[in-house]
Every structure is written in structure tokens, then in C-alpha cells.
Amino acid sequence: MPQPVNTGEIPLEMYERILPEEIAKLRQLAGDLKGARVLHINSTPYGGGVSELLRSQVPFERALGIDANWQVISGEPSFFRVTKAFHNALQGGAHSLTRADQEIYLAYSSLNAKDLKGDYDFIIVHDPQPAAIRSLRPDINAHWIWRCHVDTSNPNPEVWDFLVDYVNAYDAAVFTLREFKPYGIKIRVETITPAIDPLSPKNMELPDEMISHLVNWTGVSDDSPLICQVSRFDVWKDPLGVIEAYRLVKQEIPNVNLALVGSMALD
Structure with a gap:
């Protein structure tokens, strides 16, 4: 079942010392979203770029008055072997999709979807690993967004043709660049370019x-x-x-x- 991730808190005042005008604008933009219940779903709490992003983004959203939460999906090694292959295939890697791949992916997606709890206004699902959850939980009345963090401009056709219908079940998709949008997308598409957290341990100035x-x-x-x-x-x-x-x-x-x-x- 999906597990919550505790990210702690980040005071906005620390960022205001660096980017006062930008933080003031963010406070204004976030006004309409104050109190909104937001859930981020991905596949790992650490070890990759998405988890690093969420460890900054989730507490940052909370500091802006958004009720942001983060959960990671669970599964056996067989599930993550399949999703790793999917992840590589979406970037153009070679992979011959099998019936077993599909069954494993959907079996663990169903388990995670079934155990998804909570009442949210927005659910943001990151990358292909949890992508099927939206189709498996039509009863959750939220705005669903699929956030893709990899270059899917030339995806492996076998894998993408299997996943695209699950992606099109979302209300919108977000890519890093407009050029990364793959064929077959029928929903609203937006882009969010990469950024860094200047106060994260990796980016902080050291003596x-x-x-x-x-x-x-x-x-x-x-x-x-x-x-x-x-x-x-x-x-x-x-x-x-x-x-x-x-x-x-x-x-x-x-x-x-x-x-x-x-x-x-x-x-």
C-alpha cells in the first residue's frame, strides 16, 4: 500500500532572504490554493531526482498554505523490475513488452490504488511507475495530473502504446519540455522546466x-x-x-x- 513520507517543514523566510520578489509573487499566486489538499505519488522516497524534488517541493507548498502530502507506492522486486524497464523504454530504450510485464504492472498498480486513502483536491502522479492508479480509482473526485520527468519524445512504441491510455485518463500532463510530449496524448499539456532548491543540502554553500x-x-x-x-x-x-x-x-x-x-x- 502507499506509504506516507515525512518531509519536515521549511520556513519561507529562509528563501525570502535570497529571492524576496519571487517569494512575494509566489505568496500571491498561492492565495487561491490556500488550504487545497494536494497529494504527490511516486515510487521511491530517496535515491532519484523526483524524490529529491519532492523533499523540497512538498514542504515548500505547505509553507505557502497548501495542504501538501506525499506517498510512495509499494511492490515486490518483480514490480520494480518491470517499472524500471518501462522507465528506460519511455526514454527510447529497447524492451519487448510481455504479457507477464502487463500483468505484474497492473496487479501491483491495483493493490496500490485500492489502498489509496484520503480526500484530495489534486493528485499529482509522478512518472510511469504509478501511472495506472488514476484509471483504477475513478471514484476519487480530484484533479489528476501526470507529471513526467523524463524525455519521452521518442518512446519505445510497445511500452508507450500500453501506457498511453492510462495517461489519457488524467486531466492534464506536465513535461519538462514541450518537445518531450510523446504521440497519442489527448489531454491538456503543460511544461515545467527544471529548477534547484538553493537551500537543499546538495546546493548549500559550504565553508x-x-x-x-x-x-x-x-x-x-x-x-x-x-x-x-x-x-x-x-x-x-x-x-x-x-x-x-x-x-x-x-x-x-x-x-x-x-x-x-x-x-x-x-x-
């Missing part, structure tokens, strides 16, 4: 002493140039491309170092 300690701990000299990629360890993040770029740079700057920093996701 010079701590930087030196952390860099030296990895075996990298802090007085040498450094190429660093921070991302999930995933073929779609193109770590091989980063390594190739490092090799090219090293021909001109022999003392340059390379660090690939990241983790694996639960899903």
Missing part, C-alpha cells in the same frame, strides 16, 4: 575548510581542477559521456580530476 576535507577524503587534491557529475548512477545520465569529456580535457589539462558522485534509487 572552505569542509570543502577541502571532503575533497581530500576522496583522494582528490583540492588545488587541482575537477570535473564532477552529481546524478543517479543510470545510463540515461550518460556517465560514459562525462568520462569521454574528461579524457578530452585531460589532454589539455593533465592534472584535472574526475568525480562521479551519486547513488542508486530504490525503484
